[in-house]
Amino acid sequence: MSRPKHRVGCIISDIVFLNLAFLLAxxxxxxxxxxxxxxxxxxxxxxxxxxxxLIIVTELQAYSWLEKVRMELRLNKLVKIIFLHFNVVVFxxxxxxxxxxxxxxxxxxxxxxxxxxxxxxxxxxxxxxxKGEDLIRYIVVGGDQRNLYDLKEAFNFxxxxxxxxxxxxxxxxxxxxPNIGSYRDxxxxxxxxxxxxxxxxxxxxxxSEEDQEILKIAESQFINVVVAPRAATFFPRGSVVGQHGDMxxxxxxxxxxxxxxxxxxxxxxxxxxxGAVTLFVLPVMYLVIGFLIKRESPGPILxxxxxxxxxxxxxxxxxxxxxxxxxxxxxVQVTRxxxxxxxxxxxxxxxxxxxxPQFFNVLMGDMSVVGPRPHMLRHTEEYAKLIQxxxxxxxxxxxxxxxxxxxxxxxxxxxxxxxxxxxxxxxxYLENWSLLLDxxxxxxxxxxxxxxxxxxx
Numbered sequence: 001m002s003r004p005k006h007r008v009g010c011i012i013s014d015i016v017f018l019n020l021a022f023l024l025a026x027x028x029x030x031x032x033x034x035x036x037x038x039x040x041x042x043x044x045x046x047x048x049x050x051x052x053x054l055i056i057v058t059e060l061q062a063y064s065w066l067e068k069v070r071m072e073l074r075l076n077k078l079v080k081i082i083f084l085h086f087n088v089v090v091f092x093x094x095x096x097x098x099x100x101x102x103x104x105x106x107x108x109x110x111x112x113x114x115x116x117x118x119x120x121x122x123x124x125x126x127x128x129x130x131k132g133e134d135l136i137r138y139i140v141v142g143g144d145q146r147n148l149y150d151l152k153e154a155f156n157f158x159x160x161x162x163x164x165x166x167x168x169x170x171x172x173x174x175x176x177x178p179n180i181g182s183y184r185d186x187x188x189x190x191x192x193x194x195x196x197x198x199x200x201x202x203x204x205x206x207x208s209e210e211d212q213e214i215l216k217i218a219e220s221q222f223i224n225v226v227v228a229p230r231a232a233t234f235f236p237r238g239s240v241v242g243q244h245g246d247m248x249x250x251x252x253x254x255x256x257x258x259x260x261x262x263x264x265x266x267x268x269x270x271x272x273x274x275g276a277v278t279l280f281v282l283p284v285m286y287l288v289i290g291f292l293i294k295r296e297s298p299g300p301i302l303x304x305x306x307x308x309x310x311x312x313x314x315x316x317x318x319x320x321x322x323x324x325x326x327x328x329x330x331x332v333q334v335t336r337x338x339x340x341x342x343x344x345x346x347x348x349x350x351x352x353x354x355x356x357p358q359f360f361n362v363l364m365g366d367m368s369v370v371g372p373r374p375h376m377l378r379h380t381e382e383y384a385k386l387i388q389x390x391x392x393x394x395x396x397x398x399x400x401x402x403x404x405x406x407x408x409x410x411x412x413x414x415x416x417x418x419x420x421x422x423x424x425x426x427x428x429y430l431e432n433w434s435l436l437l438d439x440x441x442x443x444x445x446x447x448x449x450x451x452x453x454x455x456x457x
Contacts, residue, residue, distance in 0.1 A: 011063055013120050018053055019046065021113035029105040044096070045089075052088040056081055072436040074121055079114065079436075086110055137196045140168040140177075141186060142203030143228075148177055151200060151228060157428060166196055171205070190217045198224045256433040257396055265435060266368065273369050274362030285356055289320050292344045299325040302357055307374035310397045315366040317374055318357035322348045352449050358400045370438040371399025372426035383419055390419075393426040396433075403429035403437070406444035 022045070057063065062081055090106065136159055140148060148168070155163035167180035169189070180189060183205045199218055204211055218225050256262045290301040303321040306314050322345030341349070348354035361367040367374070372393040375383070383390045404425035409418065429437070 010120070010124065011057075014057075014117055015050065015053070017113055017116040017120065018049060021116060022046065022049060022109045024112060025105050025109040029102055029108060045092075048092045048096075049085070049089055052092075053085055056084055056088070060084075072434055072440060074125075075118055076434045076436050078117060078121065082110060082114055082117070136163045136198060137166050138163065138198035138200055139166050139180065139194075139196055141183070141199065141201045142170050142205075143168070143200075144202075145174050147202050147228070148174060166194070187214055187217065190214065190221070190223075193221060196223060198226065201225065201227045255395065255430050257430070262433065266433070266438070267365075269435065269438065270362050270368050274359045277356065277359040278363050282356060282359065285320075285353070289344075289348070289353065293321055293342075296342050296344050297324050306377055307398070308377060308380040308394060309366055309374055310394060312380070312391065312394045314377065315361070315374075317367075318360055320348055320354040320357060321345070322354045352445075355400055362400065366397070368397040368399045369401070370429075370441045371397050371402055372429070373402050373405060373422075374398035383423075386416060387420055387423055389427055390423055392430065393423060396430055401441055401445040402426065403441055406441050406448060410448075 026042075060077075060081060062077065086106075136155075138155070140151065143151070152163075152165060155165075165177070167178040168174070169181055169183055169186045170179065171182050173179045186206075187210070206214070215225055257266060286301065293299075293301050300321060303319045303323075304316045305319075307317045309315040322342060323340040324342060326340050345354070358367055359369075362369055380390075402425075404422040407425055409422040409425060
């Protein structure tokens with residue numbers, strides 16, 4: 001594929017922002033630059049920060065991944081690079097310059113750099129979208145109906161809806177997929193220099209010499225050629241390819257939260273958020289909301305219900321009670337016009353305030369701030385039999401909010417397809433977790449609460 005047009009600009013802007021961040025931080029913290037220390041301190045420092053940056057981005061191939069991928073993936077890698085650069089610079093101070101600078105100078109420098117580079121990435125992203133330059137066009141060779149469906153779903157997720165299937169080459173036709181021609185028509189098509197970015201091969205009936213010739217034509221036009229094995233549908237979730245000698249082996253992709261470092265980061269984030277809400281917000285909410293609940297209907301302020309959690313272990317979830325006292329809470333899912341709802345309960349559910357006691361569950365370790373929503377035990381038992389990948393969602397802790405919920409899959413799931421879609425989003429979250437994705441979920445949850453959407457169960 002041809003190089004992204006913004007790559008050179010991104011490289012230059014990163015270097016500029018790096019140097020400006022340190023320069024501006026020095027002017028703010030130190031009030032100016034001491035001319036007597038230019039050669040002994042400042043020039044060596046700026047040499048190190050630039051050389052270290054160039055080495056890090058080269059080794060990590062920081063700009064080769066600037067394809068049209070999801071924004072959180074771009075920002076996640078950018079933050080990792082900056083964090084590594086931070087460690088190199090601090091190490092340089094201790095071992096070479098052998099003195100500890102003002103900590104505020106270091107922190108301000110990297111704060112300014114993160115703010116500037118993240119803002120530039122986001123601005124470039126929306127600029128490309130406005131000009132239509134972020135659209136990736138691709139064609140498919142071979143593949144059955146299931147392959148094509150999975151490919152379109154994967155591309156729509158990876159490229160945030162910016163991927164367009166131009167057509168397919170094959171001897172059979174499939175519904176809702178434009179068929180350009182047979183396998184033999186692929187070479188003449190490429191010789192016309194079509195406006196495409198990627199060719200995805202599932203299968204080809206051409207011989208090896210013809211395949212190599214097509215690959216050569218594609219490379220001359222800067223078209224990226226990838227192979228998506230038809231056996232990929234064997235795996236229920238994402239897969240990775242590893243090399244054993246001369247043979248490539250496919251296996252299930254390990255989830256990010258299976259790494260100890262990532263699980264510790266997520267738990268620290270949960271403790272910080274859960275602890276703050278439990279200590280400073282819940283006591284006030286309990287007094288005010290509790291008074292309103294008691295005033296309208298008799299019964300406890302809080303509602304406790306067993307739910308399916310991490311590893312399918314049962315835990316008690318806490319909510320502010322939004323229903324009249326009844327015997328069907330563990331059996332019948334709450335519907336939009338359920339006559340069991342109280343007036344204050346309608347308000348609590350519409351604003352998601354009834355969910356706030358779950359931050360205590362987060363603090364206790366039963367839940368996470370973001371994750372798949374926990375379901376009633378009866379629902380877990382039923383849907384595990386009806387949906388193939390349903391139990392995978394229990395590989396991580398359930399959340400107060402989730403990736404499925406912020407994408408519109410909230411409230412009752414009267415129809416099976418709704419639950420299947422919710423599970424799909426839960427599995428995607430599991431496979432693509434990052435702290436930035438959690439922050440994005442939280443922000444979209446707050447936005448949705450402002451709109452007054454139906455809450456998740």
